[in-house]
Amino acid sequence: MGPLMDVAALEARRSGGQRTVLLDVRWVLGDPHGREHYLEGHLPGAVFVDLATDLAAPAAAERGRHPLPPPSEFQAAARRWGINDGDVVVAYDNSGNLAAARLWWMLRNAGFQDVYLLDGGLAAWSAAGLPVEDGPVDVSASNVSLEEGRMPAIDADTATGWAGSGILLDARAAERYRGEIEPVDPRAGHIPGALSSPTSENLDEHGHFLPAHELRRRFEGLGISRGVPVAVYCGSGVTAAHEVAALEIAGFGAALYPGSFSEWSNNPALPVVTGSEPDGGERPNLTGA
Template sequence: MRPVPAKAVTTSARKLADALRSGAQVVVLEVGREAGEGPEPRNSYLAGHLPGARFVSFEEDLVGPRTGSSGNSPLPRASGLQDRLRRWGVDDDSTVVVHTRQNPAVATRAWWTLRWAGVEDVRYLHGGLSGWRRIGGALDTDVPPPGAGSATVRPGSLPLLTAEEAGRLAASGHLIDARAAQAYRGDPDRTGTGHIPGAHSIPGADNFTGGELRDAAALTALYAAHLDGDEVGAYCGGGVSATTTVLALASLGVEAALYPGSWSAWITDPTRPIATGARPCGRTAAERPSAG
């Protein structure tokens, strides 16, 4: 596990409001994915958003082409992402604040993707839109025109794990499964359920309280068993919730690698082992009772 320089990975609504009032060059991105926002996720954005915020479609802007082995949310192509960053007005030295309306993991995946692409200063907004409203922040209906940013994408600025590396890390270091506990346990009678043998369960939702990242003391206690200096990695169902783990550990100065394909990619190869049960190893696929 490699310590990383102390760097702010979050910001509060109050600090963001102060920065916007001062005229600071902050790029605010609202990431839309959640259901219940009308026919298109951007409908709620158009009805009222943070002043100057630009809308980012999770599926269109942050996910690349899917293949038979890519998993549900593969990384976007570098060239397309660079074009988008520039249209959002992002320069190499920009401060970017990302938020969403419901699920923090949607915003943390945006945080991770931009950091992976080389944008140095990206921050998760505590509480998202609700946090902004709690401080009496005004909403705007004006849609900013396309920006003219100059950001240059540098893929690989955050570490990744391949499936093989994730499997090895589960045995040699700390591989954290960020899915809900039920998904981690799986069902020994259902093919494709369970977890990577050796992975430990810490649901991504445990990193937050009311959409706000928990404080350093709470996160240190949550991850205490995995802060011994060995390498840390994270995965989930499709490479989204696990970015909450990467963000949480980054806030503690700990660098964790992401397995972007996560479980949805792991199970595309029937030769990869699967464990079920509440323990890191549990019962492997080879030990499952036969259908007969």
């Protein structure tokens, strides 16, 4: 089934009385009102997840704007959301799953396998004429047991030399990659050797993930093939998780750099380059052999 569940499959579970934990991860960079949006309307029974406090530790220059929280804190949050061992979890937002993918990746990293993204999110649910409800949802505390380190991840030291033997993707908007703008981090540009691969290009005009064959063609155009190591970063490790999900749909595995550019650019010892080329030189010939 992969990372995605479509609206029809979710509604079949709901109407069939199959237990499904719904998590609403309403968050967009620059909009701090996710909970208010949730309270105005969400999927029936969905619990709000605050990305800034539930899915991240406090910002720190040496770890980035959204560091991963300690595993014990994440497990405590998952229990507050009502997740039990063996449940099926479906996460969504209203921005193409750019935020919800962070929760998907974190649960997968914690060893929880039955977690999915609602393809198209709240917009797809509403477009199908299905009901929403307002106000908060209370759930009973649960007993899920989570682990850590089950998804591949890299740190700044590993990212430094990654492009020499693999492909490092920058999932931010192309203008941030080029260094033309930088709204939140201390330096503009990108990690040397990284290729621009904006997360927005994983989606169609309705906020659905592109079909697997189209995603595969997109990533193959960046030189990705079986056997070539791939890692992804973004601004703070949020939307890069979306790219990891898109790569999985396309049939490729990828590591996440959780600290991402917000961590990298805060370290003056680490180089940053600007412009449309990875590092001003030629890309390495990566055949996967």
